[in-house]
Amino acid sequence: MRKRAGVVAVCFMSLLLVGFSFQASAKDVITFGYSIALTGVHSAGAQGQIEAYSTWEEIVNKRGGIFVKEENKKLPVKLVHYDDQSEPGTAVRIYEKLITQDKVDLILPPYVTPAHFAVAPLAQKYKVPLVGGTAASVKLREIKNDWFWFVTAAMPDRQERALVDLLKDLKVKTVAIAYLQEIFPKENLQFLEPYLKEAKIDVVLLKDYPVAEKDLKSLLSQIKAKNPDAVVCLSYPGDTFTIVTQAQEVGLNPKFLFGLVGPATLVFKPKFGPAVEGISGMGNWSPKMKTFGNKEFVDAFMAKHKKMPDALNSTDGYVPCQVMEQAIEKVGLDRQKLRDYIAANEFQGIQGPVKFKGSENIKATAGVLQWQKGEMEVIWPKSIATAKPVYPKPAWPK
Amino acid sequence: MDLTVIIQILSIGLTIGALYALIAVGLNLIYGTMRLLNIAHGELIMMGAYLTYSLFTGMGVSPLLSIFAVMLLSLLFGLVICAGIFLPLVKKSSSVGGLESSSLLVFFGISIILTNVACLVWSADIRGYSYLTGMVSVAGVSIMYNKVVAFGIALFVCVGCYLLLQKTMLGKAVRALIQDREAARLVGINTSVIYFFSFGTGFAMAGLAGCLLSMFYEITPFIGMPYTIVAFIVVVLGGLGNLFGSLIGGFLLGLFEAVGVSVTSPGYRPILSYAVFMLVILLRPEGIFTKRKRV
Numbered sequence: 001m002r003k004r005a006g007v008v009a010v011c012f013m014s015l016l017l018v019g020f021s022f023q024a025s026a027k028d029v030i031t032f033g034y035s036i037a038l039t040g041v042h043s044a045g046a047q048g049q050i051e052a053y054s055t056w057e058e059i060v061n062k063r064g065g066i067f068v069k070e071e072n073k074k075l076p077v078k079l080v081h082y083d084d085q086s087e088p089g090t091a092v093r094i095y096e097k098l099i100t101q102d103k104v105d106l107i108l109p110p111y112v113t114p115a116h117f118a119v120a121p122l123a124q125k126y127k128v129p130l131v132g133g134t135a136a137s138v139k140l141r142e143i144k145n146d147w148f149w150f151v152t153a154a155m156p157d158r159q160e161r162a163l164v165d166l167l168k169d170l171k172v173k174t175v176a177i178a179y180l181q182e183i184f185p186k187e188n189l190q191f192l193e194p195y196l197k198e199a200k201i202d203v204v205l206l207k208d209y210p211v212a213e214k215d216l217k218s219l220l221s222q223i224k225a226k227n228p229d230a231v232v233c234l235s236y237p238g239d240t241f242t243i244v245t246q247a248q249e250v251g252l253n254p255k256f257l258f259g260l261v262g263p264a265t266l267v268f269k270p271k272f273g274p275a276v277e278g279i280s281g282m283g284n285w286s287p288k289m290k291t292f293g294n295k296e297f298v299d300a301f302m303a304k305h306k307k308m309p310d311a312l313n314s315t316d317g318y319v320p321c322q323v324m325e326q327a328i329e330k331v332g333l334d335r336q337k338l339r340d341y342i343a344a345n346e347f348q349g350i351q352g353p354v355k356f357k358g359s360e361n362i363k364a365t366a367g368v369l370q371w372q373k374g375e376m377e378v379i380w381p382k383s384i385a386t387a388k389p390v391y392p393k394p395a396w397p398k
Numbered sequence: 399m400d401l402t403v404i405i406q407i408l409s410i411g412l413t414i415g416a417l418y419a420l421i422a423v424g425l426n427l428i429y430g431t432m433r434l435l436n437i438a439h440g441e442l443i444m445m446g447a448y449l450t451y452s453l454f455t456g457m458g459v460s461p462l463l464s465i466f467a468v469m470l471l472s473l474l475f476g477l478v479i480c481a482g483i484f485l486p487l488v489k490k491s492s493s494v495g496g497l498e499s500s501s502l503l504v505f506f507g508i509s510i511i512l513t514n515v516a517c518l519v520w521s522a523d524i525r526g527y528s529y530l531t532g533m534v535s536v537a538g539v540s541i542m543y544n545k546v547v548a549f550g551i552a553l554f555v556c557v558g559c560y561l562l563l564q565k566t567m568l569g570k571a572v573r574a575l576i577q578d579r580e581a582a583r584l585v586g587i588n589t590s591v592i593y594f595f596s597f598g599t600g601f602a603m604a605g606l607a608g609c610l611l612s613m614f615y616e617i618t619p620f621i622g623m624p625y626t627i628v629a630f631i632v633v634v635l636g637g638l639g640n641l642f643g644s645l646i647g648g649f650l651l652g653l654f655e656a657v658g659v660s661v662t663s664p665g666y667r668p669i670l671s672y673a674v675f676m677l678v679i680l681l682r683p684e685g686i687f688t689k690r691k692r693v
Contacts, residue, residue: 039513043522044618181665209664212624214615215410218660221403237524241616249533249540270455271526271616398532 029078030066030333032324033098034108037115040086041211044237045261046111048313049134053079053108055301055309056321062300066325069332080104088118095119099126105333109320111313113137113184120149129339131323133316137187140359148339150356152319152349154366156184159282160191162366163258166380167230168199170391172256174228176205178219178235178243185234185260192232204228209239216242220250230256237262244272244279248396255392256280264311264369264376276371278393284367285315285351286378286386292348293322311369311376319349352384405539407656413545415652416552417607421625422632422644423556424603430576430639431596433494434484434501438509439604439629440622445512446472446608447617448520454527461529462547465609472605473598479508480597485590509622516619525617544613551610555603556645563641572596576639631675637685646687 034053037046057079060066065074080102084091091110098104099122109132110119116135123130124147131150138155154162167175175196179185196203204226207219220243223231231254233243240262247253262268263281285291287298287308297318301309309315324338326347331337346363347354353363368380370389377387425439446468453459453467483504491497530544563569574582575592583589607625615621632651636643651671658670678686 038522039517039620041620043517043620044524047521047523207663210668213664213667215414215656215659215667216664217406217410219664221406238616238618241524241526245542245614248531249542251540265524267524267526267616271528273528275528275531 028075030068030075030106030328031078031080031102031104032106032108033080033095033102033104035082035084035091035094035098035110035115035119037086037111038083040084042086042112042115045134045265045313046086048266048310049111049317050081051301051305052309052314052317053081053321055297055304055314056318056325058304059296059300060325066328068328070334079108084110084115086115088115091115092118092122095122099128106324106328106335106338108324109133109135111317116149116151120147123148127339128335129324129327129342131320131342133318133320134313136184143359145343145358147359149359150320150323150342150361151359152323152351152354152361152364153316154284154364155360156188157191158364158366160188160195162380163232163282163368164192164195164199164201166368166389167196167201167256169380170230170256170389172201172229174202174204174226175230175232176223176226176228176254177203177207178216178223178231178233179206179208180235180239181208181210182236185236188234188260192234211236211239213239214242215246217246217250220247220252223254224250224252228254230254230258232258234260235262236260237265240265240268240281241271244275248275251396253393253395257393258368261312263371265313266307266310269371269374274374274397276374277397278371278390280368280370280379280389281312282367283311283315283369283376284365284378284384285311286369286376288386289350289378289384291350291352294350297350315350319351319354322349323347323354402538403660405537407660408653409536409539409541409545410660411653411656412649413541413549413652414656415649416549416556417611417648418628418632418652419556419645419648420552420603420610421607421629422636422648423559423641424600424607425626425629426633426636426639426641426644427559427572427596427603428600429633430641431572432484432488432501432593433497433579434488434505435498436505436600437502437626438505438512438622439600440624440626441509441512441516442472442475442601442604442622443608443611443625444516444617444619444622446605447612447615447621448516448525448608449605450609450612451525451527451617452520454529461609461613465551465606468605468609469602473602476597476599476601477594479601480594484597485593488593509626513619513622520619522619526615527612529613542614548610548613552607555606556648559599559603560642560645568592568595628671631671634675635678635686637688640685640688643685643687647685 037043057077061076065076068075082094084094107128111134113135116132129148133152135151136153136155138157179189240259258280260282263279264283269276327338327341331341352365354361355363367378369376370379372387378385379389428434428436449468450461450464453464532543533540571587572592632647633644636647659667
């Protein structure tokens with residue numbers, strides 16, 4: 001019994017200590033809280049975003065922090081986070097805790113669309129601006145203009161418009177589509193199909209497959225039998241791996257091979273080696289781009305994490321941090337003022353300029369990346385391209 | 399249906415089937431002898447996959463060589479877990495039912511710990527590597543070498559394990575224990591030794607499965623659970639405690655899935671395997687390869 005009382009006392013004391021440390025530090029740091037998928041289905045993708053956050057923390061603190069008007073000095077940044085196990089419901093509880101109990105100054109977004117949609121009403125309720133990067137859905141446009149929610153990434157309709165424009169430019173005549181049964185790929189499909197029709201590109205095969213499918217050989221054989229110019233896979237990383245492995249097995253080598261999310265992941269090249277050559281994916285960023293803070297970001301990221309940033313998740317994760325930083329420097333830490341400033345002004349990010357209309361970033365560029373000579377190049381749109389498309393895609397290595 | 403399609407389906411079904419069999423036999427061995435439901439089986443596979451990955455990318459060790467290291471480590475881990483947690487549990491439990499439920503909780507705990515250890519050590523990034531990616535062509539159907547090799551090894555180990563149980567004295571003792579724990583003890587079988595044997599072997603087979611599938615599937619800390627579920631389906635298909643049933647059941651499920659997916663769509667795979675699972679539970683709950691009704 002006495003032992004148990006001791007344990008309780010220790011727990012209580014440590015809680016008190018945690019409480020004190022928060023209170024004591026409130027004046028000399030800016031705390032940002034976020035919930036993220038450390039475990040569960042989305043954790044692989046979330047990794048790149050977490051690394052972008054910690055890189056930003058380091059970059060800012062090396063500069064001495066962000067200048068805050070109210071305090072008339074630079075304050076360093078401190079990040080607090082919890083694991084939401086890839087469950088949007090848990091993410092909501094965590095943000096509620098961050099805002100009401102931990103009393104963080106501001107919040108950074110969670111990972112991926114469903115979590116953003118779940119958390120956005122909370123940002124509204126507590127009037128804390130939420131600037132997200134790794135979310136996209138045209139439903140954002142239905143959100144009221146006075147909301148506290150902003151998303152920097154390009155929406156699926158613009159993404160698919162960019163892809164179809166590229167296909168048109170490459171004079172692709174026939175396409176086979178395989179899509180994953182998930183919200184984001186399905187939303188992309190909604191736009192891909194009509195745009196292809198408009199561009200008079202034939203869809204010779206359209207098939208779906210479930211999450212965590214391990215064998216797509218039959219599907220890929222069917223695609224091969226139709227011999228399309230381009231194969232568009234509206235995919236996530238895991239299934240992109242399966243597709244690239246098994247396309248080699250069945251000998252499917254279209255002139256253009258696209259994977260929605262996956263080709264831009266870091267492990268893609270170590271996993272497939274020379275076979276990555278010519279494979280395309282969604283994205284609008286390259287380390288070579290001369291956008292605002294890009295070199296600083298890439299250098300700091302490489303130094304801290306000993307690898308290149310993930311072209312999609314890390315860069316999408318970093319842009320909201322840049323927006324927050326620039327807004328705080330102008331108006332301080334008042335949440336309402338921050339929201340109003342973010343809603344009305346233009347910002348500079350590593351993916352290019354950011355300007356919101358409602359919740360949508362109307363300056364976001366939707367683009368296509370391609371592996372060329374072992375590096376990820378932006379091949380579309382031409383305005384931000386770092387290289388010309390390689391077409392047709394080279395044969396698989398022997 | 400022409401020959402290439404049939405060979406294509408056979409190649410997919412047999413490769414997956416061999417892995418299913420390997421995974422299920424390992425799970426069933428532990429269940430059969432100790433009445434312990436190892437729901438951390440998939441996590442052991444995941445650990446095996448990561449170890450192989452690290453040995454390959456870190457030190458350039460061929461996955462075919464790391465098989466030995468991974469199996470040995472898994473075996474040792476199995477022995478430690480057996481001695482540290484499960485032997486005391488078996489001794490304490492008064493009824494088989496009580497043991498089954500408490501072991502379920504402990505294994506659940508182990509699975510959570512392993513997943514999080516993997517998260518800490520390797521992070522949640524997707525991992526993978528290329529090994530033996532050349533193609534062999536069978537009647538116009540190309541198959542990657544790594545899958546052929548995995549099939550061969552999985553089949554060899556499954557059959558080896560089966561023969562070991564059928565032909566040796568040790569195997570006889572294991573089977574006796576599966577049939578009746580008390581009676582086995584009465585005729586002088588040292589049950590503790592058998593427990594260690596089945597735990598070690600079951601764990602080593604899970605490690606081996608991870609090692610093999612890391613050659614062609616991607617690895618994350620969360621790949622384990624689907625394999626545990628598949629293993630349970632196969633074990634139910636072949637009969638709880640029936641190792642031969644698991645061996646054949648693995649191949650059957652693999653082939654059934656391959657045929658089903660190719661005539662319908664990949665979207666139906668989970669429906670197909672769960673339909674098999676439910677049909678077996680409804681119609682032959684003792685498993686399709688078990689003759690005797692359980693009392």
